Amino acid sequence: MRDIHATSPDRGRLRLRSVGISGIRKPLTVQRRGGTHTLAVTFHVAVDLPSERKGSDLSRNAEILAEVVDETATRPTESLESACSHLARELLVRHPYANEASVEASAEYFLRQGISEEKRSFEDYTLIAQADALRDPSGAVSLTRTIGAEAVGMTACPCAMETCRDQLTAEFPQLASPELKNLPMITHNQRNRTRLVFQLPETAEVEADDLIGAIEAAQSSPTYAILKRGDEAAVVLQAHRHPKFVEDVLRDLLASLPERFPSAPDSTVVVASTVSEESIHKYNVEASHEVTLGELRHSSSP
Amino acid sequence: MRDIHATSPDRGRLRLRSVGISGIRKPLTVQRRGGTHTLAVTFHVAVDLPSERKGSDLSRNAEILAEVVDETATRPTESLESACSHLARELLVRHPYANEASVEASAEYFLRQGISEEKRSFEDYTLIAQADALRDPSGAVSLTRTIGAEAVGMTACPCAMETCRDQLTAEFPQLASPELKNLPMITHNQRNRTRLVFQLPETAEVEADDLIGAIEAAQSSPTYAILKRGDEAAVVLQAHRHPKFVEDVLRDLLASLPERFPSAPDSTVVVASTVSEESIHKYNVEASHEVTLGELRHSSSP
Amino acid sequence: MRDIHATSPDRGRLRLRSVGISGIRKPLTVQRRGGTHTLAVTFHVAVDLPSERKGSDLSRNAEILAEVVDETATRPTESLESACSHLARELLVRHPYANEASVEASAEYFLRQGISEEKRSFEDYTLIAQADALRDPSGAVSLTRTIGAEAVGMTACPCAMETCRDQLTAEFPQLASPELKNLPMITHNQRNRTRLVFQLPETAEVEADDLIGAIEAAQSSPTYAILKRGDEAAVVLQAHRHPKFVEDVLRDLLASLPERFPSAPDSTVVVASTVSEESIHKYNVEASHEVTLGELRHSSSP
């Protein structure tokens, strides 16, 4: 059989940055902190294509995924990001004409959480991972890893809270009394989705559960599947005692990272974004930032 | 050319309920209450198929849509539902072997609304419409129309409000004073999407704007694109003075219909559903009901 | 604490058909045919609400899910549909004021398939299940189960194939020779998604893998993740030797059920639908039907 992919391109003899397969779903079994999770992962797997070659051998991408991912059903892997790294290296082996390989993965992830020990149940999060492999002219391969997580929590607006306090104090003068100064006031609150992503050198490790922990600590409150009547009040109170703009969520999250991730290197690039699905509007409010851990560590912010 | 569609089916000689095209997008221009709107509509257009015929002439569906919908660019139609009725009748003309035709349509719809006259701007809603045509053995065609709307607003939870009041009163005993009895208390609030659909005989008319009006009156508060600082407080206060479960939204909506739609016939079937995107949970809370306008009119509810 | 849910509704004293939670995600571990699968399931869990009660105790829904679903992490259940049945019965226990309970579930499902034994890898499908429980006035509970599956495969159009043959024969007269009568001709082909759902009495059993088997046999060809060069041709040939309209897919599927499911009762309601994402159009082509297994068995179709 003639290998059409290996022939010369008909026209437009151009190197292409990325050719691959996307939207492929695979079950990945991960052994983690004592338990086994099966993640339903969406993969995007691609390599570059030199100018003299018509097509990329895409069937190899599906084969590599089958070998590396399907086999975790019997032999679990360490983490989503380690599977990505393994795949990225293997792509450069099977596509000898390529010098760059990229593996992107996202998956739903369940953690047992609760407002108290006996009310724990599975809460759902999103994990993302990426591995980028680069082959230099000597043939040596270097790798960059990305690991991230997204968590849904809650924000309560600090601004509407103060204007509501003003308006209600006009109606209820007792609210001006010093004893009621700290009474939490009504405001709009809503679902908030926050994402935290670290781009690391290959050797550095970050635990996804710790990313989720950092996010939930920066929101006005985490949220839970099981809340009995008193628990609902506790979550509402927690959120109204920590009212936050998306700007606050983002800054509080970034400010907490140096202490929470002491061993990640200064060169780690942090990409953080947060979206509040405003209850008083039909649209969302968003904030995002990109910064290195080194910059966060050495900024003189109080 | 041989007409493959008109041949006999190879196997499984069975009448099929519905064969058609879906996910086709078309711009429909509507002349309404003095203004012209262009709706980007998604259509599903289908007829039944008799047992002795292999295929439905699907190219006719796209032709009918082009004739009826595309021509509104120069000659606007009256409403989304009248376009659906027109299409359903035409389907039975062009598919002489069919006895049932169904046209389903949904579209985004913009209305200028605001918390005050000078803060009006376009808010987005969803319109839905359906027409079902039936040809009886004499060849006469009867038609049922469906018209509906969906609006996003806000709910505030009445239960968490009371448990927060209890917990805060323990901490701030002044809250027990009679003067503060009506002070609105903190609770969780969130986006609420409510849908109201009427199935009517062909001759009855209902205005989509009135469906939207009924929905927004039943939510804890409507929401707006433009809210300056004081306006945000007004919306938050409105919602906290009308705290509602999804059950309350649905019952208040249904209870309001007899007065709001006096001329719709008793036989009108009302399908209503409401979803609150709970701020304290990662999941939604929903309620739905189906009832005739006659039943709503003659129920002895207070 | 005052139980707001148990108070009388403020207005619109109406029984509501369905009040519950939706969009809640849970990992369900299933023991099946020798293997263990973890399904990431989306649940909708609801009961009816009597007219004299303001709200449904929704926190019980999340608790039941945690008890029944979360515990499968350590003790796997038999199937998605058996989990739904268990949940539906339990809902009526914990909501003593309700008489109807409904549990709907959908999940991605992976099966190892391949064009040959050594090229097997995980292919993704969708499972759906539903259980509806009804409490009669004597307090006895009866249950209906629904189980379904969706599979993505391929269709090739039989009509364009014949018109292409006509046009190409005008250009290449050799095609008229009897030896080339059976040469498969070019046509448009595309992804096809087909869904097959059985509504059964509680005691009847249907295996999801068998639903998937029936669907894939009715499409022009199943599709696979791993296809080397010769395999691609084999799939293309299989599809072009079995060109099918959506009407053919649906009829062939329905016609195959009596033989494939001999033990399912006549009263089983079958709901089938199929969608081809036409490569020559930007829109889809669809067909759907609803029929009982009894009707399929006793129809005199050849």
Added chain:
Amino acid sequence: MRDIHATSPDRGRLRLRSVGISGIRKPLTVQRRGGTHTLAVTFHVAVDLPSERKGSDLSRNAEILAEVVDETATRPTESLESACSHLARELLVRHPYANEASVEASAEYFLRQGISEEKRSFEDYTLIAQADALRDPSGAVSLTRTIGAEAVGMTACPCAMETCRDQLTAEFPQLASPELKNLPMITHNQRNRTRLVFQLPETAEVEADDLIGAIEAAQSSPTYAILKRGDEAAVVLQAHRHPKFVEDVLRDLLASLPERFPSAPDSTVVVASTVSEESIHKYNVEASHEVTLGELRHSSSP
């Protein structure tokens, strides 16, 4: 009323790159080539936030959108990208503390197209536009514009075509005759979505319809809503006479740009991507590239 946004951040005194609103839908009326289009646009509108300020005045974003976009209902604008430029400049006026403003927009767009003049009807495309405004220390504002389009068409695989020819020739030896050398062979074909985006200096103009024209010329064939029997064959033949990998679509598209856009400057950054929704797989195949028009013009590709 106290202006909470203007206070100092509580913690994490960090400049943030982007704070704004997203997912806001607005109808934009555009006057273009003699016709008026109403686009339903999704906007993301954001500015940066200095380190000493707690919050961004987000209500101004919604006000600007209402002023600029809503007023096109009576006074149409020139294009989606000119509306974005106007919005980006206005954002820096109303947020005097900000130095960067970004406006991203995407919209569905309908063009009357057809395989022949009398079979024209509206086909749907996607438009995207972005404007990035930067205020330098002197207060001068410079602007970068992005304009792009996405079109759905069709690809037919050149590789499976050759392996099918080989396999069929074994079965039908007549296919080896020189007269049948150019007979188009069966292969898999499918929907292809291709996106072409230009990043330009403020003064350069590009017409969205020309981007769509370039994309459709690079696919194996464009697709149409209305195709009678002979037309279907014509599209299928067109696609099979121009079989293309995603790599070919991308290269042919990029190679055509110097001739199609002679007046766009060399500094224009072109971002192109293409996705084929493979009919023989459940996953997609993708290619993407980024290059300047200057590089495309001066590459010595044949």
